[in-house]
Amino acid sequence: MTISSAVPRWIVVIAAIGAVFVLLPIVAMTTRVDWGQFFPLISSAASRDALLLSLRTSLASTVVCVVLGVPMSLVLARTTFAGQRAVRALVLLPLVLPPVIGGIALLAAYGRMGLLGQTFQVLGIQIAFSTTAVVLAQSFVALPFLVLSLEGALRIAGTRYEAVAATLGASPSTVLWRVTMPLVLPAILSGAVLSFARALGEFGATLTFAGSLQGVTRTLPLEIYLQRETDPDAAVALALVLVVVSLLVVGLTLRTSGVTRRSAL
């Protein structure tokens, strides 16, 4: 280990305690895994359904987050309008809101008796307790992660390259596609990965708004919670699967943010 700048020893001690605090439960969990039964446990029909549903819905909500979040970040970072601070605070609200409350709010909007639910029902669309509801719930909680990281990146990138592009004759759309987006691409990628991770772990809003129907709305976290009651070994095995997937996601984020750091030089 090289010491690049002097960090007091007591800081290192506290940091080590923090690292142990985070790692210990994960390590403890792996000691509870019944390795002999691991693969049968995670390959039951219910488990497979849950894992595939989780991956599918998380990917879909990541797409929703990028499609909605990129324009939101651009408007927040590049324009000024009355009430902008309030809008930013509201957009970031799902970040601090207990997910259950998010689920109740979503029900109030899109549920059968909700604000828009009746309209949808007339059109023959029922959102609540469907896979669509899972995607909505996940997008609702994951969107702020993308907006937050991308808005920050846009502000750091500044507007000077965009100004140069405009004086070279590029229309606002051309500036967006050929200058702004490529410059903040690493932030979009890491924001998307973060959103995906948040969607993958979503529990409260999903359960409240989408329920727990196997193969339709029962994602991996819901399946794990359910199995914990009936088959604790299966729950631990599935939990380990989710840990591995999450680790992969974190690793990917670190790599893309590494790209950010390099391109900033």
Place this chain on the structure above:
Amino acid sequence: MTGLAFHATVAARRFDLALDVPEGTTVAVLGPNGAGKSTLLALIAGLLKPDAGTAAWGGTTFFGADVWLPPHRRGVAMLAQEALLFPHLSVLENVAFGPRSAGQARVASREAALHWLEEVEAADLATKRPGELSGGQAQRVAIARALAADPTLLLLDEPLAALDIAVTPTLRRMLRRVLAGRTAIIVTHEVLDALTLADRVVVIGHGGVVEQGDTREVLERPRHPFTAELAGLNLLRGRVVEGGIETPVGRVSAASRLIAGTRGAAALRPSAITVHATEPGQRAGVNLVRVEVSDLEPRGDVIRVRSAALFADLTPAQAAALDLEPGSTAWFAFAADDVSLYGL
């Protein structure tokens, strides 16, 4: 007349300035930091909206009452102090950016880009990334990129200020070549830039125009103390008398064809002044002014000795021999032949 006709005010920056740039001429805008030079360029480029005013190029109105033309429709390219090459594009793609944005096909815009890279002697850099370039190389590419956009008006914001001194002469020569016959506004506080690149100068200070005119005329015969300071000249203003001029530092004799009684100005190079620590004898044809030294300022290889109204440049050896310090009394001597006298 085609060319730029500009007048705008920005209250928040205490900016109120009118400027005309005839087509095909290069105008240098000289002024200290904070005088409004960057504001002027931002207004013309369309990166800043004025509180009031109008600007037009021929029949095209950039801004005016209820009119606002966005930057990309103005045909005004800007070259800044920093090259600001798009870091994610190669050099060739950077230069091709303007033609591409104008709707040219990929092949045609690449050809145009190569042409302009050759024009700035940077064709060998075409495949490089901006991160691999030196400051001088990057600025060459930025010049090519601006020209490739085929602007009707080119704005240059201290284009040489951020560069290594070793490369500025080459780039200045290159700019002179590519600016010939173009309409351009170059903002600078470097008199040399104005003398090499510009047909006309406009000196601005405190948000307004202080004086303007033919480059050489303005810089050799400044009318305003501010211009004289930029041009590195002493300026004494006063009333013309027989054989000289009556100024705040006393009567200065100089060859004169001006009519006595009119207002005039005397310009004097600081290197033409000899500094004495003790009072020298009077000599015919030599002006002698007693001054109190206010400051000694190292400037490259000379020491500038300042007093309230005049300043003189000495070599460090001369300055050391005189043993001057702020507050000491000195005598400035200069020949009448070195004084340039002109009417105001």
